[in-house]
Amino acid sequence: GQNIDQPTEMTATEGAIVQINCTYQTSGFNGLFWYQQHAGEAPTFLSYNVLDGLEEKGRFSSFLSRSKGYSYLLLKELQMKDSASYLCAVRDLEGSQGNLIFGKGTKLSVKP
Amino acid sequence: DTEVTQTPKHLVMGMTNKKSLKCEQHMGHRAMYWYKQKAKKPPELMFVYSYEKLSINESVPSRFSPECPNSSLLNLHLHALQPEDSALYLCASSQAGGLSYEQYFGPGTRLTVT
Numbered sequence: 379g380q381n382i383d384q385p386t387e388m389t390a391t392e393g394a395i396v397q398i399n400c401t402y403q404t405s406g407f408n409g410l411f412w413y414q415q416h417a418g419e420a421p422t423f424l425s426y427n428v429l430d431g432l433e434e435k436g437r438f439s440s441f442l443s444r445s446k447g448y449s450y451l452l453l454k455e456l457q458m459k460d461s462a463s464y465l466c467a468v469r470d471l472e473g474s475q476g477n478l479i480f481g482k483g484t485k486l487s488v489k490p
Numbered sequence: 491d492t493e494v495t496q497t498p499k500h501l502v503m504g505m506t507n508k509k510s511l512k513c514e515q516h517m518g519h520r521a522m523y524w525y526k527q528k529a530k531k532p533p534e535l536m537f538v539y540s541y542e543k544l545s546i547n548e549s550v551p552s553r554f555s556p557e558c559p560n561s562s563l564l565n566l567h568l569h570a571l572q573p574e575d576s577a578l579y580l581c582a583s584s585q586a587g588g589l590s591y592e593q594y595f596g597p598g599t600r601l602t603v604t
Contacts, residue, residue, distance in 0.1 A: 411592060420580055420595035421533065465532055477523070477546065478593060480532035 380404050382481035384466050389487045390456055398451045398484045400466030409469040411478065412440050412451045416462045424451065424464075453486075461488045494596035496581050502602045505571060511599045513564040513581030520586035522564040523593065524556060527578045539564060540586055571603045 381403045390396040402410070409428040413421035427433055427442035427449060439452040453460055463483040470479055494515045503509050513522065521540050525533035538546035539558040547556075553575075555567040564581055578600050582593040 413595075418578075418600075420597050423592040423594065426592055467532075477535055477538060480534075482532050 380468075380470055380479050382466055382468055382479060384464075384481045384484045386482070387485045387487070389489060390453075392456055392458060392488055392490050394456050395452065395454050396456060396486065398453075398464050398466075398486065400449045400451070400481055402447050402449070402466070402468045402481075404468050404470040404479065406470055407444060407468065410440075410442055410449050411467040411469070412438075412449075413465040413467060413480075414462050415465060415483070421465055456488050458488050458490070461486060494581055494583055494594050496579075496596035496599050498599055499597065500600050500602075502604060503568065503571065504604055505573070507571075508567070508569045510568065511566040511579055511581075511601075513566075513583075513596055514562055515583040515594070515596075516562055517583060517594065518561075518585075519583035519594075520561060521584045521591075522558065523582040523584075524564070524566050525580040525582065525595075527580055527598070533580055537566075568601075571601075573603050576602045 384400045411426050412424040414424050415421040424438055425433055425440035427440050430444055432441045437454045442449045463485050465483045466481040467478040497512045523538050524536040526536055527533045535548050536550045537556045542558045553570050557565040578598045580598045581596040584593045585591040
């Protein structure tokens with residue numbers, strides 16, 4: 379089966395660092411994506427990991443451990459505009475097109 | 491051009507109406523997707539087109555009918571919808587192959603069925 383877990387909500391302070399965790403169980407893994415979604419808007423791509431390790435992109439970093447079925451998204455120097463939902467999505471090769479399976483999202487609130 | 495466009499942005503329709511949602515991309519992507527997203531829920535995959543052929547239908551009711559006229563366009567035809575079909579309908583596209591083929595999402599059509 380397929381299962382993706384991430385915390386429902388998190389709160390952090392402007393300027394701080396926050397880590398959003400995601401654990402997954404899939405039959406055939408071919409990459410993990412993080413998306414940011416502001417309320418009422420479409421998801422926007424943040425990062426992609428297919429090999430173990432850390433990928434850094436400016437204030438955002440994403441880590442993957444395939445053996446543990448675990449990823450995290452690290453946001454540094456938080457800004458108020460980072461308040462959004464963060465969706466962890468796994469590309470599962472079981473089934474015909476290796477499409478994205480989304481977690482339920484983590485709603486991050488950044489406070490002054 | 492890294493944009494996926496969708497029209498209309500908002501749509502209100504009655505249960506007896508027929509309407510269509512449109513999606514367009516000019517990134518040369520050969521995979522296109524329809525998702526449905528209810529409030530405070532993640533996107534749920536509905537259909538996937540790969541090289542203009544329907545490759546996945548996630549057990550979507552027949553009142554939703556997708557169409558891919560060419561590699562840049564994707565339509566979703568709506569007929570006899572129910573109020574519970576009210577949601578944000580997202581279109582996305584991606585390269586059909588390659589190691590890193592993230593999906594680019596359009597802004598969505600917010601559909602209300604009355």
